[in-house]
Amino acid sequence: MKIRNYAISFGILLGSFTALPAIAASFEVPRSFEIMYVDLESASQFGNDFKVDLDEGQHQIVVRFNKLLRSGGDTHEYQSEPVVLDLQFTKNGYLILKAPYISNQKQAEANAKDPQFTIYDDVTGQDVDYKKKSLTTKSGLQNTRDYVSEIEKVTATKTLDSMRSDSGPVRAPILMAEDVALGMMQFWYNESDELTRKDARIWIADNMYKPKVANTQLDMFQFWVKKADKEAKKEFQAWLLK
Structure with a gap:
């Protein structure tokens, strides 16, 4: 009886592991950036603003520099135009967007105009090539933009x-x-x-x-x-x- 119960318990445990979906690849950004879209879908569909899990293959990922800095008791937001990235992901790949640490207003303003970053492959330990395109700067309320x-x-x-x-x-x-x-x-x-x-x-x-x-x-x-x-x-x- 004990052997039978053990076998049933082991089968349930094994079934719970095999039911879990396999994560093919991941993409992560630092806190000074946000992931906006993955293949034109909101990043919230894939994970959150800082890390998404996705299938292997080519993906279009849209990111932007988005930094909050406190100065004189006030909080200021510095935000760049969205940057469209074309990235190739291998099975179990892990790509990381690496950017300089931003500590003052001058650095934040510069990165809001022209975000600086590299894409790093955490598996191979090498920087990867990528293509990017920034959206055109527009005036007016940004929350009304499509x-x-x-x-x-x-x-x-x-x-x-x-x-x-x-x-x-x-x-x-x-x-x-x-x-x-x-x-x-x-x-x-x-x-x-x-x-x-x-x-x-x-x-x-x-x-x-x-x-x-x-x-x-x-x-x-x-x-x-x-x-x-x-x-x-x-x-x-x-x-x-x-």
Whole structure:
């Protein structure tokens, strides 16, 4: 009886461990920064303002310098424009944003204008390369800004620019339309492998279809299809037939 009870208890304990989700990768910032968005989703969906857990692969993470300093009994806030980072995460990777310690008003003002930092890989012990783009400074109340729309436009502009200058493998020709969504659908379709392209073609014709693949290319393709209007979708389907 004791052996049986022990076996049952061990099975329950083992089951509780296997039920826990595995964390593929993490990203952390110091207290002088905040994580605003991960792949256009609020950071609160992934963890908190200072550390997020996410799947391996490429992710777009938006951060900003955000420092409170006390001076003469008053508290002053110094905040930069959001900075869009393109980062590649490996399985069980741990990337850390490292920034200088800010102790006075002059340092805070300088970093609010131009945040200084590096991205450090805590697993390899090396700094990592990354691409970044800051949003344009705007006047007026910041809490009325639609940051997600601004980030979408910045991302689309960078991606379309890379399409025009890319000298890599042969791709389907891009229609240089004014419609950003159309260009982005074409881009992510071109970035996909054959299985993903097949699922994308079926899904765009029947959005009730459940794709068999799951990857960043298909996620981004679906994102931009949902953003596109009817005319852009028709143009994309016509482009597929060329």
